[in-house]
Amino acid sequence: MTHHLARDIRVLSETRGLERVAAGYAADAPSPPGWIKPGPAEVWIALSDQTWLRFVIAGEEIGGLWTLRLVLAAGLMLIGIAALGVWSARKVTAPLARFSLAAQRLGANVDAPPMSEEGPSEIRQAAKAFNGMQNRIRRLIEDRTLMLAAISHDLRTALTRLGFRTEFIADAEQRRKAAADLEEMQAMLQSTLMFARDDAATEPVTPVDLAMLLQSLCDDLQDAGQAVSYDGPPHLTYRGRPVSLRRAFANLIDNALKYGQEAAVTVAEKNNAIEITVGDRGPGIPESMRSRVFAPFFRLESSRSRETGGVGLGLTVARTVVRRHGGDITLDDRPGGGLLVRIVLPASPAVNP
Structure with missing residues (x-):
């Protein structure tokens, strides 16, 4: 000094x-x-x-300079250690982030691109195992689809023969009932096959005006004399699968009209997400049953009869479509009575092109 x-x-x-x-x-x-x-x-x-x-x-004058040097040296050392720690942590967690992204892609689309098998030997081995699992799941789904196609062909042949034979029933009332049962069976078979094939997973992702899509659904039903209303922006661009989204929202609005006499559709952007609600004035769904109504073929017999309802796949299909876009769907009580279906879609959907 x-x-x-x-x-x-x-x-x-x-x-x-x-x-x-x-x-x-x-x-x-x-x-x-x-x-x-x-x-x-x-x-x-x-x-x-x-x-x-x-x-x-005075000694403290020079001592203060030594203290300053000591503090600067310790600070630089701490900054270096922190930078080294951040770099090491990112090197360790980067493969985990890739695994998380690959799992999200697989959950949204089983035909998503495989993981890149790069990095240390442990990471390459884990990525190879993950890609093998994805291939096995894909083959399992393909085998299931082929099996359902074969069953569909055999069942349709049998139903066609039964349809011809009903024409020979002498009793007109019994003939009408048999024809109605066959019609219902064909509708159930068609809906089941569409759900099992899950054609929405292969639909490409494109920009879609979500507001216009919902308005067109509401306008068509209003023209048919249904009690449907829309409240939201005139335009709202969103990247998604337009056919599957239209099918999901049509199912929800149809359910509201069948079981709640009206459908009030609202759209709003909240917290970097898009919230769509469909409300009705029906009897609603008990809270204890709200998680079960999304199961395939499940119905609430007390309020959703076979005469007015479908085959029990409307909510199942709607939730499948929404989750494939990275969102979710929940059921709540509507203020003033009725059921409120709330759909939340992320502004940047986690879907695969």
Whole structure:
């Protein structure tokens, strides 16, 4: 410290003709151990008359500089350690982030691109196992689809033969009932096959005006004399699968009209998400049954009869479509009575092109 101090004073004194400058500690100054320096420090400057001008600098002045250096060194060390820790943590968690993204893609689309098998040997092995699992799931779904197609062909052939045979029933009333049963069986078979094939998963993702899609559904039903209303923005661009979204919202609005006599549709953007609600004035659904109504073929017999209802796949299909877009669907009580179906879609949907 005194060496730098003497150098600085010498530089400043050269313009004054002062050539002899010295700095240091007094000979009798104590030398305690550790970071504490002896003091006070002294600076000697030789004058032209051969006398010396002596400056004494308090010890705490120089000690403060040492403290500053110590603090700066410790701060730089901490910054380096923190940067190294962040870099190490990212190196460790980056493969986990890739696995999480791959799992999300697989949940939305079983035909999503496989994971890249890169990185350390453990990561490559895990990625290879994940891709193998995805291939097995894909083959399982393909086998199921082929099996359902074969069953569908056989059942339709049998139903066609039964349809011809009903024409030979003498009793007109029984013939009408048999024809109605066959019609219902064909509708159930068609709905079941459409749900099992899940054609929505292969539909490409495109920009769609979600507000216009809902307004068109409401306008068509209003023209048919149904009690349907729309409240929301005139336009709302969204990236999704338009056919599957239209099918999902049509199912929800049809349910509201069948079992609640009206359908009030609202659309709003909230917290980086899009919220769509469909409300009716029907008897509603008990809270204990709200999770079960999304199961395939499940019905509430007390309020949703076979004469007025479908085959029990409307809510199932709607939730499947919404979840494929990264959102979710819930059921609540509507203020004033009735059921309120709430759909929340992320503004940036986690769907795969």
